[in-house]
Amino acid sequence: MTTTHTTASREAWLAARLELLEAEKALTRKSDEVAQQRQALPWVRIDKTYRFDTDEGSASLADLFKGRSQLLVYHFMFGPDYKAGCPSCSSVADGFDGVAVHLANHDVTLMAVSRAPLDKLQAYKQRMGWRFPWASSAGSDFNFDFNISFTEAQQRDGSIEYNYERGGHAMDAADVPPPVAQFAATCGTDAATYTRDRPGLSTFVLEDGVVYHAYSTYARGVDGIWSMYRWLDRAPKGRNETGVWWKRHDEYVTR
Template identity: 30%
Template sequence: MGKQDQPHVAPEVVDRARFDAALAEQVVAEKEVTRHNDRVSAGRRRLPMVEVPDYTFTGPSGPVRLTELFGDGYLLLVQNVMFGTDWESGCPSCTWAVDNLPADMHRLTDEGIAFAMVSQAPIEKLEAWRAMKGWDHLWVSSAGTGYHYDWGWTQQDDQGAEWPQPGYSYYLLKDGTPYLTYMTTARGTEAILPVAQIMDRTVYGRQQEWEDSPAGWPQYPTYG
């Protein structure tokens, strides 16, 4: 059975009064999550920032500096897409994350936030993957720079094996200098993935094996 097949299991059927009471209890817990998230966001706005070199990436039309990714603004969100130098295709989960971006990216630019993607693979591979997926986002290659290693977006073990990391970097351009103000990876990326948030609120959740779900609820390997 796949995710598109309706499971046989379902929640207990109750009367309206019991449902309203259970929902009200859930709303209390969710309001505390919202308030806690507000407190965490307040702390995020109080983080210090660190200067970042003005890396020269390779874009579709040639060299492009980090500061140029800001366009005419001063805020920049960079999605670090996993696409290794010797890979022939982009990471499936990162591809899914890009597909989660707003259909109208002007909603970001209207708020003064520029957006770009960066990966280690050569620009030719990135452009081919972008064309196949129908994306119109600016995607640059960090090949030939220290960007991925300097900021931990590519990890190395003692034997020299490498593995990239997915995530987002948030930058501020101040007096012509780029600064990193926040970055997140792993499950920290979920905050801006609307499909994941929608799935969380359905009766079966994401249907992933790590979730705490009732007995019999459908669950599948996370990266299957």
């Protein structure tokens, strides 16, 4: 079978590769600039008290730092009515354990936070074979204050603010995109309930006993920490997607 992709001599490939290398170098330099701009954001002091349930007991936001000065919180989609964590968030979280130990030795704590009660998180964590710390924000305003969770009333009146945009409402069954319905079903809930929690990443700093909010990103802003896509972007056929293909890692048929 003849490939439909462009082929070339080694010399022609090298010329094209060198042209691509210049683009890659420019992208790396731009990424460095954006990282510096991200780090230059002003910090916002947090005076509100938040409580979390953790494996070690009740904890404050400052406690989540675990003695370090920086905290990265992954907002994992696992609402109180879910029966399992979001498949997309699960594939993102599959990359946490390998990097968490390195971050911990660089003064950074990586923590997942969800609204589901702690016992649900612990059971799912055991199922997935994860070790990273995961806290429950059940009963706290934390998820709502960081625009990562929403109420039924917000869905009804379109007052959801997510990814720095305002809008969004409860979906009629006919309006639900197939992937959303699919993911909701795998979480044991309906689309409206499923979408009351969203994915994101927030970062915090602890100085002299004071916690500051430094940065938050949502939606495709999470792509940067979704490690499987970093690999696929370098595979010969790229992401090669025609729809939702990924699952929880224990749901694939072994190949």
